[in-house]
Amino acid sequence: MYEPTWESISEHKVPKWYDDAKFGIFIHWGIYSVPGWAPTTGELGEVPEEVWFVQNPYAEWYLNSLRIKESPTWKHHVETYGKDFDYYSFLNMWNIDRWDPEEWAELFKKAGAKYVIPTTKHHEGFCLWPSEYTDFCVTKRGPNRDIIGELEKAVRNVGLKFGVYYSGALDWRFTKEPIRRSKDLKIICPHTYYYTDYAYNQFMELIDKYNPDILWNDIGWPDKGKEDLKYLFSYFYNKNPDGLVNDRWEVLHWDFMTAEYKQNYPGEISPHKWEFCRGLGFSFGYNQNEGPEHVLSIEKLVYMLVDVVSRNGNFLLNVGPKADGTIPELQRERLLQLGKWLEKNGEAIYGTRPWIRAAGKTTDGMEIRFTKKDENLFVIFLGVPRSGKVTIESLKVKEGTKICLLGSNTPLDYKQEGENLTVILPEHEESITLILKMNPTPEN
Ligand code: GLC
Numbered sequence: 001m002y003e004p005t006w007e008s009i010s011e012h013k014v015p016k017w018y019d020d021a022k023f024g025i026f027i028h029w030g031i032y033s034v035p036g037w038a039p040t041t042g043e044l045g046e047v048p049e050e051v052w053f054v055q056n057p058y059a060e061w062y063l064n065s066l067r068i069k070e071s072p073t074w075k076h077h078v079e080t081y082g083k084d085f086d087y088y089s090f091l092n093m094w095n096i097d098r099w100d101p102e103e104w105a106e107l108f109k110k111a112g113a114k115y116v117i118p119t120t121k122h123h124e125g126f127c128l129w130p131s132e133y134t135d136f137c138v139t140k141r142g143p144n145r146d147i148i149g150e151l152e153k154a155v156r157n158v159g160l161k162f163g164v165y166y167s168g169a170l171d172w173r174f175t176k177e178p179i180r181r182s183k184d185l186k187i188i189c190p191h192t193y194y195y196t197d198y199a200y201n202q203f204m205e206l207i208d209k210y211n212p213d214i215l216w217n218d219i220g221w222p223d224k225g226k227e228d229l230k231y232l233f234s235y236f237y238n239k240n241p242d243g244l245v246n247d248r249w250e251v252l253h254w255d256f257m258t259a260e261y262k263q264n265y266p267g268e269i270s271p272h273k274w275e276f277c278r279g280l281g282f283s284f285g286y287n288q289n290e291g292p293e294h295v296l297s298i299e300k301l302v303y304m305l306v307d308v309v310s311r312n313g314n315f316l317l318n319v320g321p322k323a324d325g326t327i328p329e330l331q332r333e334r335l336l337q338l339g340k341w342l343e344k345n346g347e348a349i350y351g352t353r354p355w356i357r358a359a360g361k362t363t364d365g366m367e368i369r370f371t372k373k374d375e376n377l378f379v380i381f382l383g384v385p386r387s388g389k390v391t392i393e394s395l396k397v398k399e400g401t402k403i404c405l406l407g408s409n410t411p412l413d414y415k416q417e418g419e420n421l422t423v424i425l426p427e428h429e430e431s432i433t434l435i436l437k438m439n440p441t442p443e444n
Contacts, residue, residue, distance in 0.1 A: 002234040009233045009253050014273045015242035017161065018214075018256070020351040021114035022309050023342070025335075026165070026277055026318035027104075028284035029147070030122045032062040033323040034090035035080075036286040039072040040294050043282055045262025053180050059320065060285030063087045063124050067178035091126070091142040099145070099325025101154035107327065108160060111335035112342030114350075115161035117216050117316065120148050120206055122165075125173035129209065133201050136173060152210045163214025164206050168199055168221045168249065185219060196225035200232060207236055213243050220250040246275070259313070269311050269354040276308045277316040280331055286320035295330050298337040302432050303367075303382045305338070309349055310358035310369035310380075341432060348378035348406055348435050356444065363391040363420065377441040378406065381434045388425055395421045397442045406435035 002008050038059035041047050047057070055072055056065045065073035066087055077085065108116055121127045127137035129148035138147050148164070155162045170179075174190035190196075199222065206212060215236060221229060229251055236243055247254035257274040259265045266274060280301070281290035296304070301317075308315045319335070321327050327335075342349065352371035360368035360379075367382040379392065396419060397403070403412045403423055413424040423436060 002237045004230040004234040006230060006251075006253060009230060009237070012233075012237050012241075012253075012255065014244065014255050017114075017242060018244055018314070019273060019353070021161070022314050022349050022352075023111075023113050023305060024115040024117060024161075024163075024275075024314060024316045025108045025111065025113045026284065026316045027116065027118040027151075027321065028060050028122065028279075028286075028318060029321050029325075030060060030119060030128070030285065031088065031090050031094060031124055031126050031142070032060045032122070032285045033321060034093050035059075035062055035077070036288045036322060037062065037073065037076055038065070038283055038285075038287045038289065040282055040287070040289050043261045043278075049181055053178075053184075057282035057287070058285065059283040059287040060119075060122055060124075062285070063172050064178050067176075068180065087124075088126075094142040094323050096143040096145060096147070096323075096325045099143075099147075101150045102157070104151065104321075104325075104327070105154035105158045105160065107332065107335055108155070109158045111339040112346060113160060113317075115163060115213065116151070116155045117163035117165050117214060118148060118151055119165045119167075121167055121171070121202065123167045123170040123172055123219075125167075125171040127202070129206070131202055131205060133198055133205065148206070148210060152212075161213040162210065163216050163244075164210065164212045165216040165218060166199075166203060166206065167219060168203075168217040169219035171195065171199075189219070189222070191222060191224065193224055196222040196228075200225055200228055203232055204235070207232075207239060211240060213240060215243070215245045217246060217248050219248060226251050256314070266311055266313070269358050270313065273312060273314075275314045275316050276304075277318060279318040279320060280334055284318045284320055286322050286328065292330060295334065298334060298341070299432050301334055301338055302341050305349070306369045306371075306380050306382065306433070307358070309352065310354060310371055312354045345380075345406060345433065345435055347373075348380055348437070352378065355441065360395065361393050363393055366390075368392065372441055375440040377438045379436040379438060384430045384432070384434050385425060389422055390425055391417070391420050391422045394419045394444070395442055396444055397421060397438060398440055401438055401440060401442070403436055403438050406437050412436075 039055045041055040041057040065071050130139040131137045152162045169189045175188045177188045244255035247257045259276045261278045281294040305315045352373045355370040355372040369380045371378045415422045
């Protein structure tokens with residue numbers, strides 16, 4: 001049992017299921033999915049801050065961008081809907097009669113994901129479940145379906161874990177000023193006891209109604225309520241000992257750190273469990289302006305997953321559905337391609353742990369990543385070595401080591417040449433990565 005004290009809560013460990021899972025699906029679906037519009041400015045971490053908020057590529061930030069006069073979103077809104085069209089009127093246009101949560105769950109399972117985390121309340125403040133703490137929710141306005149409840153059931157029916165995203169520190173129904181720079185995040189956020197209780201009660205409601213496996217809070221938590229989180233976390237852990245909380249509450253305790261696009265991405269193997277989240281393009285919410293040129297190729301997507309796992313992370317890949325609940329074709333295609341890759345190569349990903357180092361290289365300069373499971377080392381080439389042999393820099397195998405292509409039991413010939421290891425490769429059909437399995441794991 002966890003007591004409502006930071007000391008007791010800090011005893012909670014990362015559950016094995018999460019460490020083994022490696023890959024989850026984030027879903028950003030809300031009123032912002034109706035306009036589904038943002039400038040394709042670039043990736044978080046690559047755009048200067050003074051440009052970021054005015055030309056925000058996050059389509060889920062539409063309302064904030066709209067509040068910034070003359071921003072690209074403001075211009076688009078005035079041209080398309082007229083300057084008097086209120087953002088929340090998009091609710092009347094949000095029809096999800098055709099939405100099929102089971103179809104989503106099937107797709108996520110085929111993609112090889114092990115958990116799913118939808119937005120329950122994003123910064124815009126609209127609640128995607130029947131909350132008793134507000135009428136600004138999905139069974140009183142707009143879609144008129146319990147999105148979170150239907151999705152939770154469908155996702156768990158196919159054996160995936162279920163988490164909830166909640167925007168703790170931002171709620172644009174409580175604040176009217178636009179956020180123009182990062183330091184505004186601490187100022188233009190609700191500070192009242194009323195909002196603090198509202199947010200606390202809504203998280204308790206989500207825990208009681210949907211028994212989530214992950215509480216994925218965003219931006220932070222009202223200062224007045226930070227000490228109350230001892231009660232929320234201990235209540236959550238006692239209800240679900242294998243549950244996890246992320247690191248965006250601005251309190252000392254978390255189960256996993258979060259990295260987003262280029263922000264907080266660890267340079268080495270992280271000693272702490274972490275999770276990398278990003279969209280397939282520059283946005284989390286659906287953005288009609290994103291085309292193939294903005295969407296990660298399957299190669300880049302696979303290399304990202306491999307790199308994150310080699311550094312002790314999980315990859316939370318975002319899906320931004322259209323307002324009507326259809327998942328854009330390009331996003332669907334990537335998920336299915338990733339699922340095919342994982343079907344073939346998942347042994348080198350699921351259930352692995354980092355080795356003594358994450359990265360290596362061939363003598364031709366091809367990047368390599370390492371993952372480990374028991375006495376097996378997986379050597380994952382981020383590419384496909386061309387010739388019949390490949391030399392790996394600074395890899396010393398033990399006497400009698402068996403080296404095979406992943407999925408094959410046929411030992412390959414190899415030669416230790418000083419610090420480097422040359423492996424003779426058979427004819428193969430690989431196209432995105434080539435993976436070797438070595439047993440026992442090398443010394444270094
Ligand atoms: C940032 C963005 C938010 C997005 C979240 C996902 O906090 O403000 O729009 O939902 O990242 O990690």
